[in-house]
Amino acid sequence: MxxxxxxxxxxxxxxxxxxxxxxxxxxxxxLAPGELATTARRLRxxxxxxxxxxxxxxxxxxxxxxxxxxxxxxxxxxxxxxxxKTRVGxxxxxxxxxxxxxxSAAYMERECHDMxxxxxxGNRDLRPILLYEGFEGxxxxxxxxxxxxxxxxxxxxx
Amino acid sequence: MKPMDARxxxxxxxxxxxxxxxxxAAFEYLTTRKDELIGWARKFSLFPYPxxxxxxxxxxxxxxxxxxxxxxFGAALPRFSPRQADLLMVVGTVTHKQAPILLKVYExxxxxxxxxxxxxxxxxxxxxxxYATLLxxxxxxxxxxxxxxxxxxxxxxIDGIMQLQDKIARSRHPxxxxxx
Numbered sequence: 001m002x003x004x005x006x007x008x009x010x011x012x013x014x015x016x017x018x019x020x021x022x023x024x025x026x027x028x029x030x031l032a033p034g035e036l037a038t039t040a041r042r043l044r045x046x047x048x049x050x051x052x053x054x055x056x057x058x059x060x061x062x063x064x065x066x067x068x069x070x071x072x073x074x075x076x077x078x079x080x081x082x083x084x085k086t087r088v089g090x091x092x093x094x095x096x097x098x099x100x101x102x103x104s105a106a107y108m109e110r111e112c113h114d115m116x117x118x119x120x121x122g123n124r125d126l127r128p129i130l131l132y133e134g135f136e137g138x139x140x141x142x143x144x145x146x147x148x149x150x151x152x153x154x155x156x157x158x
Numbered sequence: 159m160k161p162m163d164a165r166x167x168x169x170x171x172x173x174x175x176x177x178x179x180x181x182x183a184a185f186e187y188l189t190t191r192k193d194e195l196i197g198w199a200r201k202f203s204l205f206p207y208p209x210x211x212x213x214x215x216x217x218x219x220x221x222x223x224x225x226x227x228x229x230x231f232g233a234a235l236p237r238f239s240p241r242q243a244d245l246l247m248v249v250g251t252v253t254h255k256q257a258p259i260l261l262k263v264y265e266x267x268x269x270x271x272x273x274x275x276x277x278x279x280x281x282x283x284x285x286x287x288x289y290a291t292l293l294x295x296x297x298x299x300x301x302x303x304x305x306x307x308x309x310x311x312x313x314x315x316i317d318g319i320m321q322l323q324d325k326i327a328r329s330r331h332p333x334x335x336x337x338x
Binding site: 131132139144146147148149150151152153154155156 | 254255257258261287288289290292293296297298299300
């Protein structure tokens with residue numbers, strides 16, 4: 001697969017004609033929340049993207065659709081990467097889980113849930129993985145106060 | 159290493175007048191202060207517990223290994239049980255999530271115990287100031303000696319050990335009572 005296939009990918013995968021581009025050699029597809037699971041399944045089954053590299057998010061506090069959930073997929077056969085960007089709003093910051101497609105999604109979605117508070121529909125274990133039980137808020141959101149600490153041990157006096 | 163002088167070796171041999179005629183009389187009696195004697199023994203038998211969390215671990219290995227060699231100061235043998243250790247070396251960044259573990263390790267150590275904050279992260283949080291990092295282990299446990307540096311040079315660590323040894327030597331050691 002080469003960059004020439006970008007048009008094919010776009011035609012095949014994004015019927016809503018969301019923008020697609022190539023950024024630093026990575027194909028970037030912008031999806032609606034409802035398209036994520038079906039697109040990822042087609043990428044895996046039909047286009048050979050067999051490796052889920054990362055699940056993360058970007059917080060755009062001034063945008064109407066505040067969060068951009070980012071998935072990176074890799075094809076070990078074609079050595080091509082694809083980035084899926086899914087915009088969701090703050091009120092309904094939930095996307096479909098990719099656990100059923102990629103086993104590695106479980107932990108990465110937990111981490112993304114820790115840091116950004118994104119919900120993953122279908123991931124039944126979203127307990128804190130890097131943070132601890134009782135931690136309030138999501139530290140990589142832009143509105144988390146930079147200096148707010150939530151210590152587990154009482155500080156000594158003085 | 160410096161030759162032993164009277165200050166580093168506080169025990170002064172005194173031969174009693176009645177014994178001066180015998181051949182090995184020089185060590186019949188020793189005079190010293192009890193605190194000095196115990197302090198001298200303790201300062202050269204530090205058993206470190208390395209609580210190693212981050213990149214300072216590399217420097218800890220460097221200072222433990224033969225080129226710098228903390229064994230020269232009697233602090234060579236790490237004990238990986240806090241119950242057998244008397245020097246807690248906190249080497250690296252401590253997060254809020256780890257703080258309960260550090261506190262538990264400290265509480266499991268027997269008295270007398272000392273704590274070294276190894277590197278700026280353990281001392282003050284270093285360049286971290288965010289949701290995750292404990293800004294210095296002295297917020298939760300008492301610290302005897304702070305070793306600055308990111309990471310500290312082995313010489314800095316050795317200087318820290320020597321300062322701790324001086325502190326131990328100067329301290330009261332209440333194990334020594336009038337009945338000792």
